[in-house]
Amino acid sequence: MVGAARGAGFLSALTAARERVKLLGIYDPDPVAAQLFLAEHGGERTFPTFAEAVTAADAVILASPQHYHAPQAVHALDAGVHVLSEVPAVVSLEQASDLLAATRRGHAQYMLAENYGYMRSNLIVGAMVRAGLLGQLYSGEAEYLHEMKEAHRTSDGAPTWRYHWQVGRNGITYPTHSLGPLLEWMDDRIEAVSCVGTGRWTDSEHEMHDSVTLLGRTRRGGLVRTRLDLLSNRPHLWDYYAVQGTGGAYEAPRARGDGAKIYLEGRSPRHEWEPLERYAQEFLAPKYAHPPEGSGHGGSDIWPLLDFLEAIETDTQPPIGVYRALDMTLPGIVSEESIAQGGGWVRVPNPRTLTAGIGTEPGHEGSLS
Numbered sequence: 001m002v003g004a005a006r007g008a009g010f011l012s013a014l015t016a017a018r019e020r021v022k023l024l025g026i027y028d029p030d031p032v033a034a035q036l037f038l039a040e041h042g043g044e045r046t047f048p049t050f051a052e053a054v055t056a057a058d059a060v061i062l063a064s065p066q067h068y069h070a071p072q073a074v075h076a077l078d079a080g081v082h083v084l085s086e087v088p089a090v091v092s093l094e095q096a097s098d099l100l101a102a103t104r105r106g107h108a109q110y111m112l113a114e115n116y117g118y119m120r121s122n123l124i125v126g127a128m129v130r131a132g133l134l135g136q137l138y139s140g141e142a143e144y145l146h147e148m149k150e151a152h153r154t155s156d157g158a159p160t161w162r163y164h165w166q167v168g169r170n171g172i173t174y175p176t177h178s179l180g181p182l183l184e185w186m187d188d189r190i191e192a193v194s195c196v197g198t199g200r201w202t203d204s205e206h207e208m209h210d211s212v213t214l215l216g217r218t219r220r221g222g223l224v225r226t227r228l229d230l231l232s233n234r235p236h237l238w239d240y241y242a243v244q245g246t247g248g249a250y251e252a253p254r255a256r257g258d259g260a261k262i263y264l265e266g267r268s269p270r271h272e273w274e275p276l277e278r279y280a281q282e283f284l285a286p287k288y289a290h291p292p293e294g295s296g297h298g299g300s301d302i303w304p305l306l307d308f309l310e311a312i313e314t315d316t317q318p319p320i321g322v323y324r325a326l327d328m329t330l331p332g333i334v335s336e337e338s339i340a341q342g343g344g345w346v347r348v349p350n351p352r353t354l355t356a357g358i359g360t361e362p363g364h365e366g367s368l369s
Ligand SMILES: NC(=O)c1ccc[n+]([C@@H]2O[C@H](COP(=O)([O-])OP(=O)(O)OC[C@H]3O[C@@H](n4cnc5c(N)ncnc54)[C@H](O)[C@@H]3O)[C@@H](O)[C@H]2O)c1
Pocket: 002, 003, 004, 005, 006, 007, 027, 028, 029, 030, 033, 050, 063, 064, 065, 066, 068, 086, 087, 088, 113, 114, 115, 160, 297
């Protein structure tokens, strides 16, 4: 385990999979945090350096601050160690190129631990979309509104990594919880983004605007809108999604007390929403139906690690490999250029044809080993 704080979010999965995987130890540069993790959660030892953890382990879970994900992943992949990385996958196009090159030149597995697609309602919607019930999706919306000023400084006032990497840049700096489910349902990727913000109102020392909106044009011709707000004074809303297809629509709850609702043309009463839960029995895969108590983020935290283990054991591509991980992450990086230009449309590179590492033939997808 790499990173003691968010690392604890993976414990329910490690417990559920204890016959298949053993927690060897923890690396965290804060020795107090590492010792506490060991005492509370188990494992054999703390590692004094990341490199020593990689030498000892078959796989690493990267729950470090976001700018370390890609460099640590590259180091581990080059050592033949499998990587489950927290979100986002990278913080720059240079890191994206390095990560791609490492996944292409090695044989170890890489998976992004994007968990929001594994939330119960999102699993149901995904299965209904795949069964064709919503027709062709052409519009997707998502919002991640999470005021977390207390996480921008330590108790003695020093800026944290979030100060620099989440609100110290302007754009969609935390994109994957919103884009992950939408792009999976739409079976699509974003080709160009336009990004605008509200300006700075609440906590104006930060580079980031209070509320930032991204529009994304998809390869299939659809439109995506996401909103990221880490500063405004308001209750949290981490998991708002809405999609519109030729055969129906889905709307997630906006606040406690609301229900998730779906409309299926020809099946729902005309122009009336139905509770999504009505379709749970038919569409929620039994595999994901019963997350154990203690699995955070609405039960979703357990599933990425279990799917990662299955990919290693069966030597198959994990559900969120490097290309999908970058499809969810790169629009956010490119959004910084767009917002700086006042909202101009900026192309999002397709990771499949980036010439990182072994390179690709022009117009062809690069193979993954
Ligand atoms: N998927 C989710 O739902 C979810 C939820 C929370 C956080 N996250 C992600 O998890 C990561 C960690 O977030 P957090 O909330 O634990 O942050 P945090 O600031 O609470 O804790 C970060 C921890 O990482 C340690 N650390 C610092 N540098 C490190 C390094 N180079 N290698 C290993 N550990 C290092 C720190 O000492 C600290 O213990 C972030 O990338 C964040 O985006 C994801």
